[in-house]
Amino acid sequence: MRIAAAPDGVRIEFAAEEAGLLTVLAHQFVDVVRDPELDDAPLLASLFPDAYRGDAEASAEFSRYTRDELEERKIAAAERISGTAREGLVVLDADEVEAWVRALTGIRTMVGTRLGIREDGDEPDAGPLAEIYGWLGELQWVLVDTMEGA
Secondary structure, rough: EEEEEEOOOOEEEEOHHHHHHHHHHHHHHHHHHOOOOOOHHHHHHHHOOOHHHHHHHHHHHHHHHHHHHHHHHHHHHHHHHHHHHEEEEEEEEEEHHHHHHHHHHHHHHHHHOOOOOOOOOOOOOOOOHHHHHHHHHHHHHHHHHHHHOO
């Protein structure tokens, strides 16, 4: 993977495996967010944290009014990745980069939760999923850094 600033965004050169991995993870993330039967409390707590810690009733009320919109925004961002990630050159404008960064946050949270990462500073055990977690973080950081430098 190579990333460089473009006049109005970012240019990314993906290998087939990288583009495929991003697409699969984006689809998995959408499935997780859409699944009303999902019983993964740590993941849901990370993706949709309580607005009012210590006040379950106020948090539930807040969630009732905001959850659907938050879900749709997370899904739309992940679908931007699955719709644009491909082998070879990918050129993202500033809006697409922003959507990618938002989606990568959620996708990385999903992978991190599977690795048992619950808070900043937790380090995953070695293995393929840990490598994916690190790669997602690197991709996210480089996208942000490239846009800030543009």
